[in-house]
Amino acid sequence: MTRYIVYRITLMFFVLFGVSIFVFLLVRLVPGDPAELLADQWATKKDIELLRRQWGLDKPLITQYLVFMNHLLHGDLGNSVASNTPVAKEIAAKFPNTLKLAITGTLIAIIIGAFAGIISAAKPYSIFDNISMVLALLGVSTPAFWLGLMLILLFAVKLDWFPATGAGTIKHLILPSITLGLLTAGVIARQTRSSMLEALQQDYVKTARAKGLRETIVIYKHALKNALIPVVTIVGLQFGHLLGGAVLVESVFGWPGMGRFLVDSIFTRDYPVIQGAILVFATAFSLVNLGVDLLYGSIDPRIRYE
Amino acid sequence: MIWKSNKEVKRKSERVLLRSRIFRNLLRNRTAKAGFAIVSLTITIALFAPLIASHDYMKANLREIAQPPSLRHPLGTDELGRDILSRIIHGSRLSLTLGVVSVGIGLLGGVPLGAIGAYWGGWVDLVIMRFIDILLAFPAILLAIAIVSILGPGLYNAMIAVGIAQLPIYARLIRGLILSIREKEFVEAARALGASDLRIITRHIIPNSLAPIIVQSTLNVATAILSAAALGFLGLGAQPPTPEWGTMLSRGRLYLRVAPHITTFPGLAIVLTVLGFNLLGDGLRDALDPRMVRIRR
Numbered sequence: 303m304t305r306y307i308v309y310r311i312t313l314m315f316f317v318l319f320g321v322s323i324f325v326f327l328l329v330r331l332v333p334g335d336p337a338e339l340l341a342d343q344w345a346t347k348k349d350i351e352l353l354r355r356q357w358g359l360d361k362p363l364i365t366q367y368l369v370f371m372n373h374l375l376h377g378d379l380g381n382s383v384a385s386n387t388p389v390a391k392e393i394a395a396k397f398p399n400t401l402k403l404a405i406t407g408t409l410i411a412i413i414i415g416a417f418a419g420i421i422s423a424a425k426p427y428s429i430f431d432n433i434s435m436v437l438a439l440l441g442v443s444t445p446a447f448w449l450g451l452m453l454i455l456l457f458a459v460k461l462d463w464f465p466a467t468g469a470g471t472i473k474h475l476i477l478p479s480i481t482l483g484l485l486t487a488g489v490i491a492r493q494t495r496s497s498m499l500e501a502l503q504q505d506y507v508k509t510a511r512a513k514g515l516r517e518t519i520v521i522y523k524h525a526l527k528n529a530l531i532p533v534v535t536i537v538g539l540q541f542g543h544l545l546g547g548a549v550l551v552e553s554v555f556g557w558p559g560m561g562r563f564l565v566d567s568i569f570t571r572d573y574p575v576i577q578g579a580i581l582v583f584a585t586a587f588s589l590v591n592l593g594v595d596l597l598y599g600s601i602d603p604r605i606r607y608e
Numbered sequence: 609m610i611w612k613s614n615k616e617v618k619r620k621s622e623r624v625l626l627r628s629r630i631f632r633n634l635l636r637n638r639t640a641k642a643g644f645a646i647v648s649l650t651i652t653i654a655l656f657a658p659l660i661a662s663h664d665y666m667k668a669n670l671r672e673i674a675q676p677p678s679l680r681h682p683l684g685t686d687e688l689g690r691d692i693l694s695r696i697i698h699g700s701r702l703s704l705t706l707g708v709v710s711v712g713i714g715l716l717g718g719v720p721l722g723a724i725g726a727y728w729g730g731w732v733d734l735v736i737m738r739f740i741d742i743l744l745a746f747p748a749i750l751l752a753i754a755i756v757s758i759l760g761p762g763l764y765n766a767m768i769a770v771g772i773a774q775l776p777i778y779a780r781l782i783r784g785l786i787l788s789i790r791e792k793e794f795v796e797a798a799r800a801l802g803a804s805d806l807r808i809i810t811r812h813i814i815p816n817s818l819a820p821i822i823v824q825s826t827l828n829v830a831t832a833i834l835s836a837a838a839l840g841f842l843g844l845g846a847q848p849p850t851p852e853w854g855t856m857l858s859r860g861r862l863y864l865r866v867a868p869h870i871t872t873f874p875g876l877a878i879v880l881t882v883l884g885f886n887l888l889g890d891g892l893r894d895a896l897d898p899r900m901v902r903i904r905r
Contacts, residue, residue, distance in 0.1 A: 313741070316738060316741075317738075317741050317742050317745045318745070320738070320739070320741070320742030320745070321745050322741065323741060323744075324754075328754065328758055329759065330760045332757075332758055341634060426677060439883065439886055439887065439890070440879070440883060441832075442829065442886060443835055443882040443883040443886050444837070444879050444880055444882075445834055445838060445841070445854070445875065445878050445879070445882075447838060447841045447854075447858075448871070448875035448878065448879070451857070451861055451864060451871050451875070452871075452875070453870070454864065455864060455868050455871075455872075456647050459865055459868070460866065490691075491682075498627075542747060543747050543748075544689075545747060546746075546747025546748065546749045546750045547747075549748065549750065549753065549842075550749070550841070550842070553842060554861075565753070565842050566751065568702055568753070568757045568761075569689065569843065570758070570842065576757050578752075580746070580750065583746065583747070583750050584746050584750075585746045586749075587745060587746065587747055588745050591745075
């Protein structure tokens, strides 16, 4: 196990190293002078030259990368072209908002998805099963931004229960998290159902039933425990994807998170922000994946890593 | 030789039998049937778009701005007075192209990478798989956005971005398939009988990995259409006045309060098309997997 953890963490650092190269090359692959791309809109020729020297942009590519990494490891992601404030500071302000959205979205998805999946598996091919599986597939097929707009239409425009856009109160959080949650619930419901069905066919379930245990105990105590392992993996991976999906939902609801920050910065060609945001997203996603992999080993004692 | 040998005829009839069994499974499967119906409908609409559409999809009519659905305009008109139904009909061409081309790019990039890794193994495999790991460090939509930020917004760049974002899926899938098929007993038997590498690849590895790849590709057309629409919605994909569904939606949201139909209908078109491919993919998986037949019945 220890060896696996060490291997897995080494792998993550390697991947993050690759991500840093990708982000570093991003600005250099865009046609144009990187120094001008990184300079703010009021920059004079002198400012641009200063930036060029500060980031070593007149040096060979390898040196440029070393300078970039040196800044990065000191938490310096450069200054935003649009607002001239440090990118790291802006990200620190916006990332918690995205995290909040992804966490509440995941919770909603787990509650709806696991519930639908368990009941569907307990009575396969019943009406409930058929309806919830059709809804699950619809959830997988619906664009996040459209669902968000439809929820705004119904709950903000028609019923006036929640505000359409903005942030600050619990009420602002509800519609965007429901949007994210509903879309992910489908994936979780499908996974829960199929692994529950598999668990219910195992011998230990037959034994439990033969002992005369009540069906609820058989389902919740014996089958569910074993069926949960793949579900945990899916939930973890979905949490990572929700971080990405937040890009769309934040744009719809005007939520001041990382996703909207990133998309806005593409329009203003604010490359320091694009670099920083992508780097933070990839790091968060890799950390979540690492967590899922390690958790997987600790909740299933049958798994032994070589 | 005019007469085929008995053995050859028998083998051919076996193959026809297998094909008809897959087809029968597909027809028996309600999921697959529904998916097949929706996908064929979308393809038909896309093929005959100019004949079906009742209005010029590009022609603005300032006297009929944001009209609700009526007999003249079954789905209403948009913010420039263009017929929404006609635009959705023409948009089906774009969405299908976006989906299929992106998947094609993903396959073209991913399959050789995975196959080379599995075939050569060793450090080649190591380098390729670590490269794939790096691509997988990004949620797919984010990788697509990052690529668009390099290439610039646009319809074609969106296809490339979505395709590259799908590449890791195929590389991993094909590598896993080859590694597992290679260890199977029938391959070992073929090798023991003196079959060449080429024969093993064409007779055993390709036929056995085809089914999972077809299933995955069908499901990925669904994902690709969603991602491309998302890029269009964010303003990073197809640009107005292109009748791309995501792009139409992003224009319509400005009029959500006064003319919600501009946003509603293109979204429904996306849901229906994507649902069709998802149903077809699910159905294909069940029909192509011989072990599933008994359970499904």
